[in-house]
Amino acid sequence: MEQKIPYKIYLSEDELPKQWYNVRADMKTKPAPLLNPGTGKPVTLEELSQIFCTELAKQELNNDDAYIDIPQEIQNFYKMYRPSPLTRAYFLEKALGTPAKIYYKFEGNNTSGSHKLNSSIAQAYYARQQGLKGVTTETGAGQWGTALAMACSYFGLDCKVFMVKCSYEQKPFRREVMRTYGADVTPSPSDTTEVGRKILEEFPGTSGSLGCAISEAVECAVSHEGYRYVLGSVLSQVLLHQSIIGLESMAACDKYGIKPDIIIGCAGGGSNLGGLISPFMGRKLRGEADYQFIAVEPASCPSLTRGKYAYDFCDTGKVCPLAKMYTLGSGFIPSPNHAGGLRYHGMSSVLSELYHEGLMEARSVEQTAVFAAAQQFARIEGTLPAPESSHAIRVAIDEALKCKETGEEKTILFGLTGTGYFDMTAYQKFNDGVMSDYIPTDEDLAKGFAGLPEVK
Amino acid sequence: MEQKIPYKIYLSEDELPKQWYNVRADMKTKPAPLLNPGTGKPVTLEELSQIFCTELAKQELNNDDAYIDIPQEIQNFYKMYRPSPLTRAYFLEKALGTPAKIYYKFEGNNTSGSHKLNSSIAQAYYARQQGLKGVTTETGAGQWGTALAMACSYFGLDCKVFMVKCSYEQKPFRREVMRTYGADVTPSPSDTTEVGRKILEEFPGTSGSLGCAISEAVECAVSHEGYRYVLGSVLSQVLLHQSIIGLESMAACDKYGIKPDIIIGCAGGGSNLGGLISPFMGRKLRGEADYQFIAVEPASCPSLTRGKYAYDFCDTGKVCPLAKMYTLGSGFIPSPNHAGGLRYHGMSSVLSELYHEGLMEARSVEQTAVFAAAQQFARIEGTLPAPESSHAIRVAIDEALKCKETGEEKTILFGLTGTGYFDMTAYQKFNDGVMSDYIPTDEDLAKGFAGLPEVK
Numbered sequence: 083m084e085q086k087i088p089y090k091i092y093l094s095e096d097e098l099p100k101q102w103y104n105v106r107a108d109m110k111t112k113p114a115p116l117l118n119p120g121t122g123k124p125v126t127l128e129e130l131s132q133i134f135c136t137e138l139a140k141q142e143l144n145n146d147d148a149y150i151d152i153p154q155e156i157q158n159f160y161k162m163y164r165p166s167p168l169t170r171a172y173f174l175e176k177a178l179g180t181p182a183k184i185y186y187k188f189e190g191n192n193t194s195g196s197h198k199l200n201s202s203i204a205q206a207y208y209a210r211q212q213g214l215k216g217v218t219t220e221t222g223a224g225q226w227g228t229a230l231a232m233a234c235s236y237f238g239l240d241c242k243v244f245m246v247k248c249s250y251e252q253k254p255f256r257r258e259v260m261r262t263y264g265a266d267v268t269p270s271p272s273d274t275t276e277v278g279r280k281i282l283e284e285f286p287g288t289s290g291s292l293g294c295a296i297s298e299a300v301e302c303a304v305s306h307e308g309y310r311y312v313l314g315s316v317l318s319q320v321l322l323h324q325s326i327i328g329l330e331s332m333a334a335c336d337k338y339g340i341k342p343d344i345i346i347g348c349a350g351g352g353s354n355l356g357g358l359i360s361p362f363m364g365r366k367l368r369g370e371a372d373y374q375f376i377a378v379e380p381a382s383c384p385s386l387t388r389g390k391y392a393y394d395f396c397d398t399g400k401v402c403p404l405a406k407m408y409t410l411g412s413g414f415i416p417s418p419n420h421a422g423g424l425r426y427h428g429m430s431s432v433l434s435e436l437y438h439e440g441l442m443e444a445r446s447v448e449q450t451a452v453f454a455a456a457q458q459f460a461r462i463e464g465t466l467p468a469p470e471s472s473h474a475i476r477v478a479i480d481e482a483l484k485c486k487e488t489g490e491e492k493t494i495l496f497g498l499t500g501t502g503y504f505d506m507t508a509y510q511k512f513n514d515g516v517m518s519d520y521i522p523t524d525e526d527l528a529k530g531f532a533g534l535p536e537v538k
Numbered sequence: 539m540e541q542k543i544p545y546k547i548y549l550s551e552d553e554l555p556k557q558w559y560n561v562r563a564d565m566k567t568k569p570a571p572l573l574n575p576g577t578g579k580p581v582t583l584e585e586l587s588q589i590f591c592t593e594l595a596k597q598e599l600n601n602d603d604a605y606i607d608i609p610q611e612i613q614n615f616y617k618m619y620r621p622s623p624l625t626r627a628y629f630l631e632k633a634l635g636t637p638a639k640i641y642y643k644f645e646g647n648n649t650s651g652s653h654k655l656n657s658s659i660a661q662a663y664y665a666r667q668q669g670l671k672g673v674t675t676e677t678g679a680g681q682w683g684t685a686l687a688m689a690c691s692y693f694g695l696d697c698k699v700f701m702v703k704c705s706y707e708q709k710p711f712r713r714e715v716m717r718t719y720g721a722d723v724t725p726s727p728s729d730t731t732e733v734g735r736k737i738l739e740e741f742p743g744t745s746g747s748l749g750c751a752i753s754e755a756v757e758c759a760v761s762h763e764g765y766r767y768v769l770g771s772v773l774s775q776v777l778l779h780q781s782i783i784g785l786e787s788m789a790a791c792d793k794y795g796i797k798p799d800i801i802i803g804c805a806g807g808g809s810n811l812g813g814l815i816s817p818f819m820g821r822k823l824r825g826e827a828d829y830q831f832i833a834v835e836p837a838s839c840p841s842l843t844r845g846k847y848a849y850d851f852c853d854t855g856k857v858c859p860l861a862k863m864y865t866l867g868s869g870f871i872p873s874p875n876h877a878g879g880l881r882y883h884g885m886s887s888v889l890s891e892l893y894h895e896g897l898m899e900a901r902s903v904e905q906t907a908v909f910a911a912a913q914q915f916a917r918i919e920g921t922l923p924a925p926e927s928s929h930a931i932r933v934a935i936d937e938a939l940k941c942k943e944t945g946e947e948k949t950i951l952f953g954l955t956g957t958g959y960f961d962m963t964a965y966q967k968f969n970d971g972v973m974s975d976y977i978p979t980d981e982d983l984a985k986g987f988a989g990l991p992e993v994k
Contacts, residue, residue, distance in 0.1 A: 088551045089617040095544045161545040162629065162920045173618065191647050193922040193957070235917045255711075255962035261969045262916055457718055461691045464618045466649040466715060501649070503959045506711035513717045 090167040091334040098165055099329040100152055102322050105360040106432060107148035108367040111439065113318065113431035114406035117393060122537060125403045133300065135310050137208040141319040150322065159203045159236060163192035168334040177462045182485035184478060185340065186498040187331045187358065196468065196500030197354050198229035198314050201323035205312045206233035215308035216240025220295030222249055223423045224256030225500060226314030231265035244270040244298045247290035256504050270295035277301050277399065291415065293398020300401045315351025316396060316430050324357025327497065332361045342373060344481055346496040348473035349377040349386065350423050352430030358497040363436065375442040377433065378473040382520045383416040385409055385429045386437055386444035388527060393537040394428055404535060407434040411530030417520040421449060421508035423470045447476045448519040453512040455479050468500040469508055546623040547790040554621055555785040556608055558778050561816040562888060563604035564823040567895065569774065569887035570862035573849060578993060581859045589756065591766050593664040597775040606778065615659045615692060619648035624790040633918045638941035640934060642954040643787045643814065652924065652956030653810050654685035654770050657779035661768045662689035671764035672696025676726065676751030678705055679879045680712030681956065682770035687721035700726040700754045703746035712960050726751035733757050733855065747871065749854020756857045771807030772852060772886050780813020787951065788817045798829060800937055802952040804929035805833040805842065806879050808886030814953040819892065831898040833889065834929040838976045839872040841865055841885045842893055842900035844983060849993040850884055860991060863890040867986030873976040877905060877964035879926045903932045904975040909968040911935050924956040925964055
């Protein structure tokens with residue numbers, strides 16, 4: 083029996099999760115192992131520890147432990163901005179005239195503006211535990227860089243962010259937020275790394291790319307004593323940390339007798355979606371409950387819906403291990419026309435395997451339809467959503483409208499990963515009616531697939 | 539006996555206030571009445587209703603009712619983003635090494651980024667109740683304009699915002715947020731009003747001023763059938779709506795046995811400070827409890843600490859009624875060097891009277907010290923504060939450090955009115971070490987005082 087559901091459900095501090103959930107432990111077929119690109123063999127802990135903090139490398143390779151304790155200091159930090167509210171979208175339901183019940187887990191109520199902080203604080207914690215001086219990373223849109231800057235500031239770690247040059251110039255405010263938290267932000271490509279200098283020589287005046295920024299960040303980490311590289315998505319360790327989203331959501335649902343029928347999340351590298359669905363997927367894998375899971379990706383970067391399930395490089399610079407995943411090829415670069423994040427060529431190995439097994443669906447949506455949903459949501463539910471999050475809103479609204487047609491009272495839960503305050507250039511395009519859609523042709527995709535590495 | 543205090547106290551929906559509190563009812567000396575600038579006599583309800591919605595004009599003149607019911611639709615809207623958390627600043631206390639207990643009421647967790655939404659939704663509600671087509675207003679930094687755009691969008695009202703031209707150009711993102719919520723944003727001065735055309739003719743190429751934008755907004759309202767003008771601060775009706783901040787704070791404090799010794803808020807026109815302290819001040823006025831109240835204003839615009847208590851125009855354009863208040867003169871324009879809001883020449887009549895009677899203190903602080911506090915707070919407590927809010931943070935930290943010296947375990951409560959995501963230009967100046975302070979000379983102030991109207 084359902085209780086009266088408030089607009090927002092906040093768990094009490096005592097109800098907050100004290101362990102992360104590792105969905106790999108409940109998967110019958112584990113995600114395929116990361117491979118050393120040189121040897122073609124599964125990477126060892128020792129190899130991974132050259133790039134990542136040792137404890138994080140262990141988490142990356144851990145397919146067995148279902149629950150991992152959240153260190154007390156991370157729990158404390160989580161209390162700074164968590165629990166995030168599980169919100170009943172009463173206003174949206176009414177506006178749509180749907181019998182569906184819509185809930186969203188809102189992760190934007192912190193200065194990084196997204197869920198990214200859930201993992202950055204964990205990664206910074208383990209870096210400090212290891213006695214490191216600092217960490218390096220890349221950032222495109224800037225949410226991950228901001229989240230990492232905040233986490234490093236908290237633990238007194240040096241934070242070197244390589245920010246794609248065009249973003250560095252077009253998003254000076256994001257850059258300043260990072261600097262306010264003490265991060266060192268370098269436009270990429272830069273002359274501070276060998277790979278950066280090489281690219282600058284080859285392509286003078288280039289505005290950079292995420293792939294190049296990753297390569298610079300990795301080089302910077304391995305060439306500086308006491309530094310490691312950290313990454314905000316794709317990796318299994320990141321999904322582990324992000325399981326806090328799903329665990330809180332599930333606790334709030336259980337507390338109020340809410341049983342989601344459909345769970346929806348946007349998917350770039352998979353960190354939010356993986357975090358949101360993990361504990362629910364665990365129940366499904368254990369046969370305790372059933373849910374329909376929907377990953378939503380942009381039609382301009384359709385790794386799940388049009389990609390290949392194959393081993394590929396995680397980065398355009400080809401310095402990271404190979405991962406088996408749904409991918410468009412590490413050379414695939416989405417149209418600059420595309421406004422938000424979710425531009426990653428691949429997808430988390432964990433989610434890729436779940437999708438491959440048919441345990442999760444995927445849909446691709448076009449940009450103008452996404453911004454129409456974003457505007458509608460902003461006006462009805464108040465919060466101005468990030469373009470990334472709005473992919474999930476689009477499909478949640480579509481599903482709610484289907485219920486209106488069929489009369490089904492489905493319960494829909496979606497992840498609202500963040501706010502769009504730093505994405506107003508894209509909103510302006512939409513407001514001015516000059517936003518357009520882009521769908522890669524089969525020929526475009528073929529070029530990306532041609533670059534897939536051969537793995538024996 | 540104090541209970542264990544969580545990091546964040548969220549009231550449950552049942553505990554949310556159902557009435558606003560009107561501190562004027564408990565004041566022995568009421569704030570001086572608004573005067574009609576033409577006749578020099580107290581404005582009548584009929585006169586006020588030409589500019590403002592009738593119900594709001596009634597609230598403006600209501601010195602007697604201590605509690606006013608919050609209409610159910612506004613209560614519903616409040617649930618979209620309220621309760622706001624009362625946060626225990628455990629991290630800040632630890633970092634400062636103070637025995638003081640620090641709490642802050644955070645009003646920034648909504649898309650307008652500040653407490654302004656508390657009043658804009660009320661003003662939009664009454665406008666719709668009156669059957670109006672729309673409302674007009676001015677905005678400088680853009681928080682009020684955004685809050686009004688959100689409220690009007692919710693109630694399907696037309697929203698015409700006159701945005702100071704330099705802000706319109708320098709803060710395109712704020713403008714786009716307003717447009718996303720369907721507001722019509724016009725750079726001021728514009729050729730859409732008589733006063734705008736006159737100013738453009740006299741000062742071609744001017745970048746505008748708040749005073750000019752007010753004059754255009756008022757002209758636009760009175761010259762369009764079915765429109766009224768609305769204002770986001772200074773007025774007693776606004777303090778009434780903002781009392782939701784103090785009422786929630788008091789309920790949370792009472793629930794956990796917290797007894798604030800010092801209550802601190804930043805003060806521009808006084809909407810946040812007035813809202814935060816009202817119910818506590820009520821207890822003080824009724825002799826039920828005692829608190830130290832501190833208004834914090836910028837040294838560059840020191841209306842309480844260096845202003846005169848006199849009748850003055852509320853706007854530079856001299857179209858609004860005269861109010862008795864602490865003022866620097868309606869012709870006083872703070873240095874453009876000043877980064878945040880809080881640039882208003884006067885102060886709420888209610889707060890002015892309370893200050894005049896010695897029931898509240900005031901302090902002025904300099905800009906670089908404010909940003910140093912802002913940066914410190916961001917790094918320690920996570921949230922990037924608005925420059926306005928950071929005035930309160932500065933004094934809260936100063937008071938906590940005094941406790942460190944004296945060993946006193948005072949309980950400090952301050953208002954964190956909003957976030958600084960749209961103020962990164964100012965943060966950049968601070969990050970780059972090129973921010974400077976500005977304190978007006980006595981001669982500067984004398985010029986403003988010279989423009990005070992004579993009132994018999």
